[in-house]
Amino acid sequence: MHIKFFKTLIKTLSLLILVAILIGLTLPQNYSVNKSIQINAKVETVKLLVSDFSLWHTWSPWGKVDPSIRFALGEPIRGIGAHQSWQSDWGYGEMTITSLSKNRMTFNALLKNEHIIEGEITFNEVEDRVNVTCKINGQTNAPLISGYLSILSEYVLSNTVSLGLNNLQTVAQLRDQKTQLDTNDSKISPSEN
Structure with missing residues (x-):
């Protein structure tokens, strides 16, 4: 009686695994994330925070998402060709910055030598605000489970990019306010005679 039960259980589990693999093979391996935020700061402030990897620790959410993460900065640390690894x-x-212009930065990332990401961050100044948009397109290449990894990657990146943009907003606005206060203080301070 027990042998028949175990044979049925093994057949059922095998069938479920086969179905899961077949579904995984039909799922798309590509994913996309597109998030935006308005920041009350100068475009130069936002652009500097994004294009200088030595400043990423001030706003990047990855340290909170994964406390075990350790970053290493390459040369150069900012601008086109800037490189960081983790x-x-x-x-x-x-991750490497591949282009940088007045209103746009593009980058490539490679995870575990198999997961390819291309990204773009745009900074569009509207009145006294900056609209920042982060677009990420990725592709997973793990055999049999790429479709599932693609769904998971899109979910994790969508939430992490939102958190990162919120952090960027806070840091950029505080940085601009401090600069304005410092400028006003220097204008108000009495001149030396």
Whole structure:
């Protein structure tokens, strides 16, 4: 009686695994994230925070999302060709800024030598605000489970990018306010005679 039950259980589990693999093979391997935020700061402030990897620790959410993550900065640390890599309990990756203009930065990232990401951050000044948009397109290449990893990656990145943009908003606005206060203080301070 027990042998028949175990044979049925093994057949059922095998069938479920096969169905899960077949579904996974039909799922798309590509994913996309597109998030925006308005920041009350100068476009130069926002652009500097995004295009200088040595400043990412001030707003990047990855340290909170994954406390085990450790970043290493390459040369140069800012602008086109800037490079950073990271290692954590979840794996490793690297990111490079591929272009930088007045209102746009593009980057490439590679995770575990198999997960490819292309991204773009735009900064559009509207009146005294900056509309910041982050677009990420990724592709997973893990055999049999790429579709599932794609769904998971889109979910994680969507939430993490939103958190990062909120952090960027806070840091940029505080930085601009401090600059304005410092400028006003220097105008008000008495001149030396």
